[in-house]
Amino acid sequence: MKITSIKTAATTGHGMHLWVRVTTDTGVTGTGECVHGGTQAIAIIQYLESKLIGRDPFAVDAIFEEMRRSHVFDGGDAGALITALTGIEIALWDLKGKALGVPVNELLGGRFRDKIRVYADCQVAPGMNFDEIKKVVDDVLHRGFTALKIDVDIDAYGYRDSEVAHFEKDRFNYTANQWEHERMIALVDMVTQAAGRDIDVAADVHTKLDVPSAIRLARALEPYHLMWLEEPVPAENIDAMRTVTQSTSLPICSGENLYLRHGFRELLEKQAVNIIMPDIPKCGGLSECRKIANMAELYYIPFAPHNVSSPIGTLASAHVCATVPNFLVLEYHWLHRDYWTTIIREKKDIIKNGFIELDDTPGIGVELDEEVGRQYQYPGTNWFE
Ligand SMILES: [Mg+2]
CATH class of the missing domain: 3.30.390.10 (Enolase-like, N-terminal domain)
Incomplete structure (x- = not known):
């Protein structure tokens, strides 16, 4: 051939x-x-x-x-x-x-599991009150997800409130003031309350804080038992990330902008994070990401891939997740786009009740329409x- x-x-x-x-x-x-x-x-x-x-x-x-x-x-x-x-x-x-x-997972070594747990990236914007947050969270939970992620940094949705502008953190400076610190905690408090004790919640800071602000936030969030706090400090300085990770019991996750095994080596060797999140359809593909997961496994570090792909890239990622022991959860970032089920010929939601179930369809398993x-x-x- x-x-x-x-x-x-x-x-x-x-x-x-x-x-x-x-x-x-x-x-x-x-x-x-x-x-x-x-x-x-x-x-x-x-x-x-x-x-x-x-x-x-x-x-x-x-x-x-x-x-x-x-x-x-x-x-x-x-x-x-x-x-x-x-x-x-x-x-x-x-x-x-x-x-x-x-199926692709068969070529990668076979399955540790048939069902891949998925978490929903959930758009809870700063400034929402509890009822508004509850509505967003309930919508995700009604679809069967058992885990979700929120963005806690104020710029995630371009949100700027003219009424509280004098309190809001500067866009470029990484230091969280008291108002910003308390706002982030209040957001996590409302989301975890709305979700309930059985639901796993992760919070993404999008690299917006300096080390002291990140440590202060992580320690304050420890009682909420978050699944992880994502990239609390800029991800390019691995030593700074490690300082945060070593200062809190809250799991710290990073890696959505790293490439190849080489990109993850220092992060893993220094144990600078508790969880890694390679973006499989971006950073090197199925074989490479399986190897990255295997490297993390040596340190007992879970593998929770970042994912913004269509059902094809998502299912391709799920094949890797099936073949590594340390898989934790896979992202789903499509709640608010309309062609998730229609862009594949199978015309189905590949996620059922918060899980992707792998079958024996040859190849990835779905076809682009x-x-x-x-x-x-x-x-x-x-x-x-
Ligand atoms: Mg992120």
């Missing part, structure tokens, strides 16, 4: 959802998805196609590593090149699964041509 073409299509969504299709001389094809690579990733995939035509599509890891190493001066450590390779990698796994008649996809085509992009 030989690769004959690699083409892309893109739709609007969380920024851009980029689909990658690999075709072969036998007629077997595979479709992958990658996110956050932007139009740069499209251009890179167009360029890489010429390098990969005629290659054996089954040599997935070798193709990935060869392309990465041979373009190390062009971004072979992190960024759009890795995301472009990730889209190709996921398409190759889909293709190989279909060619061999097995191109007719629906074209309705959301990203302006200025090609459609598999």
Whole structure:
């Protein structure tokens, strides 16, 4: 079997959802998805196609590593090149699964579990009162989710309140004032009350605090038994993150903007976080993220992937989650977009009662509905041509 073409299509969504299709001389094809690579990733995939035509599509890891190493001066450590390779990698796994008649998780080593627990990213905006928060949380819980995440930083939704503007934290300075500190605690207090004791809640700070503000917040939130506090300080300084992690019993989670095993090595070796969250359709693909999870397992650190993908990228991520012992929970970030169930030919919600159940459908297990996809085509992009 030989690769004959690699083409892309893109739709609007969380920024851009980029689909990658690999075709072969036998007629077997595979479709992958990658996110956050932007139009740069499209251009890179167009360029890489010429390098990969005629290659054996089954040599997935070798193709990935060869392309990465041979373009190390062009971004072979992190960024759009890795995301472009990730889209190709996921398409190759889909293709190989279909060619061999097995689900992708079977190719990755088999399943530790059949059901993948999913948490809902839940849009609770600053300034909401308890009743408004309860309505948002109830909507998520009625769908069957047993875990959710909220954003506690004030800029998450562009929220700025003119009435309290004189108290609000400066956009660029990382120090939380007393008003901001208490506002974040009050938000977590209301959400955990609305959710009830059985629901796991995570809180994302989007790297907005300095070390003392983060430690003060984390310690104040300890009684709420959060699933995790996400990126309380800027994620690029691993020592600063470790200082926060070592100063609180609240689990600290980071890693949504790291790439490859290399990106996670220092974070894990220094045990600078309690939980990692690689974005699988962005940071290196299925094989690489399984290896990242295995590295974390050496430190008993759970694997809770970040995810903003469509059902294709989400299900691809779920295949990895099935094959590692330390999987904790997978993100779902689509509550407020309308084509989650219609963009796949199966016309179903792959999440039932807060879980993705894996079956034995070959490849990833769902197919892009191109007719629906074209309705959301990203302006200025090609459609598999
Ligand atoms: Mg985050």
